[in-house]
Amino acid sequence: MSQHQQSLVTQQNLWKTFLVFLLPLIATNILQNLSGTINTIFVGQMLGVHAIAAVSVFFPILFCLMAFVIGLSAGATVLVGQAWGAQNLEKVRCVVGSTLFMTLIGGSLIAIFGVLYAKHILMALGIDDEVMHLSLPYVQWMLAGSPLLFIYIIYTSILRGVGDSRTPLLASTMSIGVGVITTPVLIAGYFGFPKLGIIAPAIATSLGMLTVLIFLTVYLNKKDHPLKPDWQLIKNIRHQPKLSKIILRLGIPTGVQMVTTSVAGLVIVGLVNRHGADATAAYGAVNQVLNYIQFPALSIAIAASIFAAQAIGAGKSDLLAKVTRTALGMNIIFTGTLVILAYLFSKYLMALFITDPNVVALGQQLLFIVLWSILFFGASAIFASIMRASGTVTIPMIINVLAIVCIEVPAAYTFSNWWGLEGIWYGYALAFVCLCIMQGLYYQFVWKKKTVKVLI
Structure with missing residues (x-):
């Protein structure tokens, strides 16, 4: 059994193991915060104050959605951690499959209803009429791409459950890299790309997530990672009532x-x-x-x-x-x-x-x-x-x-x-x-x- 397959707590020096696991986790969190800051700078510098206001309106909506996803990932990570500690890979796959199933269903419903009712949501938030024409398309595109974001958050959280905090850091760096390159290109329409204006950051976010999910599929399979998305894992992506109940609890x-x-x-x-x-x-x-x-x-x-x-x-x-x-x-x-x-x-x-x-x-x-x-x-x-x-x-x-x-x-x-x-x-x-x-x-x-x- 390689170092990677080993349970974290069975290793000799707990301080050292904890530190090695912790540093990539801190770096990932800081990177994710930075990406939001960088995005805001692009929007503010390239599209002006109204655009910043239009984008900021999405934060309370995003926060409520994130509560759903972070709650799911917290429940799943605990179960994955316990199954991994018991060295029961089949159980790990069941938990991952059940969580991904709930994420896909929940994410798809949020995307569909979000796009349909985005205007009503924004009106309920009391958005300024001057900003509505900018906010509406941005919020619709962000909600349409939300299932990709949810799967990305869930998958990287679950990877940590089996003691892997480096792959999420790699994934985060990559998604931010894609965002930093594509956001200004799509806002201004450089290199012959269409000039997308306010919806550019939303499309860039989805592109970043899609790129990372494809990369993770290839990378984890190549490394023969215990959580590689292969047939063993995919066939577990279904409704498993008993597990779903514990994850939600x-x-x-x-x-x-x-x-x-x-x-x-x-x-x-x-x-x-x-x-x-x-x-x-x-x-x-x-x-x-x-x-x-x-x-x-x-x-x-x-x-x-x-x-x-x-x-x-x-x-x-x-x-x-x-x-x-x-x-x-x-x-x-x-x-x-x-x-x-x-x-x-x-x-x-x-x-x-x-x-x-x-x-x-x-x-x-x-x-x-x-x-x-x-x-x-x-x-x-x-x-x-x-x-x-x-x-x-x-x-x-x-x-x-x-x-x-x-x-x-x-x-x-x-x-x-x-x-x-x-x-x-x-x-x-x-x-x-x-x-x-x-x-x-x-x-x-x-x-x-x-x-x-x-x-x-």
């Missing part, structure tokens, strides 16, 4: 959590907007910086979940505490280092996004309030992901939603009445700390006393 809470987070985000933006345009600009810049610091924290949580699932599948539940310790240690080292760097270079980080010196100073002030609490956010994500690997998803999800609905939003509202704009960020910090304490207590005093069973 594990996945839906993750989706609900994402939707709650995004709705709370909208409420907070409303609070920020009250303080004027400078406050909104500072909020945008602070969030960009926080995103990049949260990526390693979230990547560590994803890695912890996969290691834990493989340990459970391999019947080595005794290793779960070791995986948790390793992940928490990595959070302190990685996230902690980034937090310190962000404190030291806060002025320059803000200046990347903002030119006005007053707003830069305001952004710095807000960063200083919230940065340290990202460490607590990382730890809470690790506790929740370890528990998810064993099938415990509902209580961690409820804790998360409570922290947002009962602590973050009310605190942001109350503190902003007391201390102005800064109060909103005190609310964030308080929510992260409380969330970590609640998840930690549940993990330590309830979950650890349960008997961990294999789910499939």
